Amino acid sequence: MKVIDIIKNSDKTVFSFELLPPLKGNDAGTIYRTIERLTDFDPKYINITTHRDELEFKEQPDGSIIKRVVRKRPGTVAIAASIQHRYGIPVVPHILCGGFSKSETEYVLIDLHFLGIENVLALRGDANKNPYISFSEKDEHSHADELVNQIVNLKQGIYLDRDLKNNTPLDFCIGVAGYPEKHFEAPNMEVDLAYLKQKVDAGADYIVTQMFFDNRVYYEFVKKCRAIGITVPIIPGIKPINMKNQLTVLPRIFSIDLPSDLSKELAKCKNNEDARQVGTEWAIHQSRELISNKAPSLHIYTYGISDNVREIVKAVF
Numbered sequence: 001m002k003v004i005d006i007i008k009n010s011d012k013t014v015f016s017f018e019l020l021p022p023l024k025g026n027d028a029g030t031i032y033r034t035i036e037r038l039t040d041f042d043p044k045y046i047n048i049t050t051h052r053d054e055l056e057f058k059e060q061p062d063g064s065i066i067k068r069v070v071r072k073r074p075g076t077v078a079i080a081a082s083i084q085h086r087y088g089i090p091v092v093p094h095i096l097c098g099g100f101s102k103s104e105t106e107y108v109l110i111d112l113h114f115l116g117i118e119n120v121l122a123l124r125g126d127a128n129k130n131p132y133i134s135f136s137e138k139d140e141h142s143h144a145d146e147l148v149n150q151i152v153n154l155k156q157g158i159y160l161d162r163d164l165k166n167n168t169p170l171d172f173c174i175g176v177a178g179y180p181e182k183h184f185e186a187p188n189m190e191v192d193l194a195y196l197k198q199k200v201d202a203g204a205d206y207i208v209t210q211m212f213f214d215n216r217v218y219y220e221f222v223k224k225c226r227a228i229g230i231t232v233p234i235i236p237g238i239k240p241i242n243m244k245n246q247l248t249v250l251p252r253i254f255s256i257d258l259p260s261d262l263s264k265e266l267a268k269c270k271n272n273e274d275a276r277q278v279g280t281e282w283a284i285h286q287s288r289e290l291i292s293n294k295a296p297s298l299h300i301y302t303y304g305i306s307d308n309v310r311e312i313v314k315a316v317f
């Protein structure tokens with residue numbers, strides 16, 4: 001089932017969570033155990049992240065540059081299909097611009113269609129930290145709106161190769177990312193919102209937000225989106241804090257603020273167990289308020305950890 005239909009057909013807030021594919025060398029058992037601790041609470045769909053290869057570029061004495069892949073994290077399509085078929089819960093694999101050529105993306109979408117997967121989250125992907133990344137030799141999209149265009153074309157049976165004989169349309173429900181506290185590269189909120197609208201105008205069915213810890217930030221964001229004509233559902237992203245160092249790590253990595261009440265509580269924590277308790281209570285409070293304000297769905301970032309997510313969904317659903 002498509003996420004947009006799940007949301008439209010539900011008269012109350014639904015819940016979903018985001019999982020990472022297992023690290024190479026591990027099996028899917030850990031992911032299954034995470035899901036099984038949450039299935040009692042009837043998650044309506046599950047997101048599976050995608051990660052580009054991590055590259056290292058080394059400058060040689062003659063000035064030339066050698067590229068090496070230092071970490072791979074495959075498995076999104078396989079894990080997504082296995083989850084959907086094992087549990088009967090729709091999945092939303094993430095599809096990235098960065099690190100994938102347009103042709104590789106087309107193949108992935110064909111495979112997802114074969115596997116009965118009807119949802120994708122279209123993202124540019126985290127920028128590669130390496131300064132030489134502009135030496136990309138792949139024919140990849142630069143921004144998520146271009147990726148949305150490619151997926152929308154496939155809905156109409158328009159493939160990259162226009163002379164293709166079997167051009168079966170591939171119909172996907174498309175989600176995109178939005179940033180209530182602005183994407184860190186955007187010069188200002190207005191510009192960021194204009195690009196978000198571009199993704200929606202290209203054919204995105206809904207938006208999922210970056211994590212935020214102050215619901216007022218989300219309400220304000222929704223208001224700004226509506227003011228510029230974005231009408232699609234905007235799903236709030238909730239991250240249950242579970243480690244003390246996230247007090248400084250999350251703002252640095254995700255360019256977000258922690259409200260002072262939360263940061264003071266975390267600063268008082270003696271260890272990760274204390275921080276986990278503070279983070280869980282905060283997420284419960286945030287979720288309850290979002291539900292009472294009729295958020296369409298909650299997207300919970302699990303990072304593979306289910307105990308705190310279980311406590312949250314048990315308390316609020």
Ligand SMILES: Cc1cc2nc3c(=O)[nH]c(=O)nc-3n(C[C@H](O)[C@H](O)[C@H](O)COP(=O)(O)OP(=O)(O)OC[C@H]3O[C@@H](n4cnc5c(N)ncnc54)[C@H](O)[C@@H]3O)c2cc1C
Pocket residue numbers: 048049050051052094096122123124125126127142143144145177178183184185186191192193195196198199208209210211237
């Ligand atoms: C819910 C969610 C899930 C995520 N999952 C993953 C994941 O699985 N794997 C992963 O690697 N990363 C993931 N990310 C992180 C995401 O890939 C990064 O935040 C990335 O830096 C931006 O992705 P985007 O799709 O928002 O990019 P874009 O929409 O392309 O925006 C990126 C920046 O470019 C600007 N911009 C947008 N369109 C244009 C344009 N046409 N021309 C010029 N500028 C433009 C925007 O204002 C913004 O500053 C996720 C983020 C969220 C919120």
